[in-house]
Every structure is written in C-alpha cells, then in structure tokens.
Amino acid sequence: MNVLNVISTLEKVRQVNPLVHNITNVVVTNFTANGLLALGASPVMAYAKEEVADMAKIAGALVLNIGTLNEMEVEAMLIAGKSANENKVPVIxxxxxxxxxxxxxxxxxxxxxxxxxxxxxxxxxxxxxxIGENWDIKGVDAGEGNGDVLMLAKKAAQQLGTIVVITGKDDIVTDGQTTYVIHNGHPLLTKVTGTGCLLTSVIGAFAAVESNLLNAAAAALVSYGVAAEIAASKTAHDGPGSFQMAFLNALSNIQKEDISELGRVEQV
Known part of the structure; x- marks a missing residue:
C-alpha cells in the first residue's frame, strides 16, 4: 500500500459513484449523506425491514451503525446483512x-x-x-486504556475473521497478518459529531470499488485524514463549525497532489 494506491482508489470512487446503503444513527444521517456525496459516492438510508434486503442486494457496500439502536433497527440490520452476504456485497x-x-x-x-x-x-x-476484552468507555468515546492497540487490532481481526480498523491519534487497519498505520488526520475531527460514523461509510465507498478490502480501508483512511488536515489548515482558528463545512469541501476537492504530499501510511 502506497500513496499511488490511495490515489487510484479515490479516483475509482469518483468514477464509479458507488451506492452505499447505510443503516446508521439519527445523529449523523445528514452529515453522512453529505460526506458521501462530497466524496463522490451515492448514499442511501433505508431502514424498513420490508425493503432493506432489496436495497442491500443492489448496493456496492452496506454499512451497519448501532449509534442509536433499537429493536426494529437491529432486526433490519440482520436482514440487510444476510442479504448482502448472499449477494457478495461487503458489510462494514x-x-x-x-x-x-x-x-x-x-x-x-x-x-x-x-x-x-x-x-x-x-x-x-x-x-x-x-471481542470480550476489557477497555474503558465513556458513552461512545474510548477511555485512555492501558492496552496495546496494535495487538488488540490483530487479535480482533484473527478472532472475528475480518479486517479491523481502529481509529485514534493514529489509525490502524489489519487483517491479522498485514497491518498498516495511517498517520493522517486532525484533532478537530473529535470536535464534530459524526466524523467517525462518516469515516465508516467512506470506508464502505472505497470497499465498493476495491476488492482488496485491506487496501480499500487504508486508502479511505489516508484520503479522509488528508482532507481533515486540509480543512484544519484553513479553519483551525475558527473552531469546529467552520471546520465541518471546510471538511466537506475538502472531501470534494481533494486531489492526487494533496495525497502525494500529505499522505502518510506505513506497514508495520
């Protein structure tokens, strides 16, 4: 994985305009839809159990987010997830x-x-x-924790048999064997509600166009982090409200030159 892979995958997202089916939470729905549109993907929010199987079937990726979960929504997620599995649609x-x-x-x-x-x-x-490990959490925010995040990511990937992305000051993506650390992003992302949820959906957009899901996730993380850095460079002195608008603009306007200059990904 290098910045050239990141650039080519981002360009593919913009060319393909993949449909990303989101069953997400009420706090972030609008921001997620706008972020995906800015990036170049096509968002849809379908929640009714009567239609989620059909929607998941035609999507490029399915994103399940339990931020404001309830019994009906969980049922819809299971129906959509199983439909996505049957139709070989990646589930994030x-x-x-x-x-x-x-x-x-x-x-x-x-x-x-x-x-x-x-x-x-x-x-x-x-x-x-x-995965049954102890780690403090405050609401939906991670506590400081004393564990090794890299080892946690690898253990989770191996235990769950999936690709694991753990985001924080640095972002980790691993399949349990190959691991990348992405050093992009900005602290202002933590001051805007929904940036983590939007990131999950952005990963979905990249997964919809790149069959190597490990590379898809890494490319999404780099692109997202670089966009945040660009937005922060223009608005950090103004605060999170201005940053949020600038971030959507950056997702839309980010160019290959930005990724070449600012992208920082390493294999560990």
Whole structure:
C-alpha cells in the first residue's frame, strides 16, 4: 500500500459513484449523506425491514451503525446483512458505544455472529468490548486504556475473521497478518459529531470499488485524514463549525497532489 494506491482508489470512487446503503444513527444521517456525496459516492438510508434486503442486494457496500439502536433497527440490520452476504456485497460494521451498556454490547456481538462482516471500524474500546476484552468507555468515546492497540487490532481481526480498523491519534487497519498505520488526520475531527460514523461509510465507498478490502480501508483512511488536515489548515482558528463545512469541501476537492504530499501510511 502506497500513496499511488490511495490515489487510484479515490479516483475509482469518483468514477464509479458507488451506492452505499447505510443503516446508521439519527445523529449523523445528514452529515453522512453529505460526506458521501462530497466524496463522490451515492448514499442511501433505508431502514424498513420490508425493503432493506432489496436495497442491500443492489448496493456496492452496506454499512451497519448501532449509534442509536433499537429493536426494529437491529432486526433490519440482520436482514440487510444476510442479504448482502448472499449477494457478495461487503458489510462494514460500526459498533458505536459497544461496552457502554449491556444491550449495546450484546447487540454488537449478535451482529458479528450472525452476519459475515467484511470490516469492523471503531475506537479501541468498542473493538475490545466486541471481542470480550476489557477497555474503558465513556458513552461512545474510548477511555485512555492501558492496552496495546496494535495487538488488540490483530487479535480482533484473527478472532472475528475480518479486517479491523481502529481509529485514534493514529489509525490502524489489519487483517491479522498485514497491518498498516495511517498517520493522517486532525484533532478537530473529535470536535464534530459524526466524523467517525462518516469515516465508516467512506470506508464502505472505497470497499465498493476495491476488492482488496485491506487496501480499500487504508486508502479511505489516508484520503479522509488528508482532507481533515486540509480543512484544519484553513479553519483551525475558527473552531469546529467552520471546520465541518471546510471538511466537506475538502472531501470534494481533494486531489492526487494533496495525497502525494500529505499522505502518510506505513506497514508495520
């Protein structure tokens, strides 16, 4: 994986305009849709259990996000996930807040048990709690934790049989054997609600056009992080509101020269 792979995958997203089916949370729906549109993907938010199987079948990727979960939505996620599996559509899972409550944790574990997840994206605490490891979580935010995040990512990938993305100061993506660390991004991302959820959907867009899902995730992380750096360079002194708008613009306007100059990915 290098910046040339990142550039080619981003260009493919813009050329293909993949349909990304999101069953996500009420807090982030608008921001997620706008972010995917800015990037060059085509978002759809379909939640009714009567239609999710059909929508998942025609999508380039399915994103499941339990940020504001309820019984009906969980049922829809399972139906959509199984339909995606049957039709070879990649499923990206965001276990928002896993570990914060028993219901949330059990739901996350139920989804990874009943659906063949292509990728899971979360912070260290969320991923740890999905696989039964102890890691403090405050609401939907990871606590400091004392564990080795790199080892946690590899263990989760091996245990779940999927690609794992753990985001934080540095982002990690691994299939349990090959591991990349991405050193892009900006702290202002943590000041805007929904940036992690949008990232999961952006990973879905990249997975829709790149069959090597490990490379797809790494390319998405680099592109997203570089866009954040560009946005922050223009608005950091103004605060998160201005950053949010600039970030959407950066997702739309990011060029191969930006990735060549700013992209920082290494294999470890």
């Amino acid at each position: 899972f965001d276990p928002v807040g896993a570990g914060a409550t028993l219901y949330r944790t059990e739901t996350a574990r139920k989804i990874v048990k009943e659906v063949n997840i292509s990728m899971i994206r979360g912070n260290a605490a969320e991923v740890a709690n999905v």
